[in-house]
Amino acid sequence: MQITFPKEAPEYSGRELIVAFPALVNGERIRCSITAEALEDHFGAASPRLEDMVGAFDAHRPRIEAATRRLLSETGGQCAMLRSGYVRFYEANARA
Template sequence: MPIEFSGRREVIAAARVAFEANVNGRDVWCSVSLDALNERFGNAGTAAHDLVGTFEANRTQIERAAARVLERNGGASFELEPGDFN
């Protein structure tokens, strides 16, 4: 299943970062939870610049985990939690 990440990302109200993937030609929004950003990547704040900074600094690992989930779930939207990085 071809998966590409567009580079688009947004901080959303529930203190998580949403990011876009293209799966088999279809755009899919995914997100990474505040818990995952805090526990896995040492994020320390809830301000947009904190969340985006942590996301960007760890984008490769986050997208790798997202690709694994997208492969398993058939390309459906989801939110990454700390356990998705094991």
């Protein structure tokens, strides 16, 4: 499975409290997202404000994309939403 991430600006949804970003899985565009909780818990976002969410996403994009790549691989390329618990599990196992 080939997974790449276009370098496009992420989209913040204050209503859903997520930051969405695209992935290409075998050439097919997939909408991925990370929750505000995960950005606060693991990537230093100070609040659910747009500036804090997008700033944390941009500062840690390689780590977020690595976790997303693994989740997409585990789900057969299905839509991916990174939640705090998955990020915790991924990072604990990535170090092992």
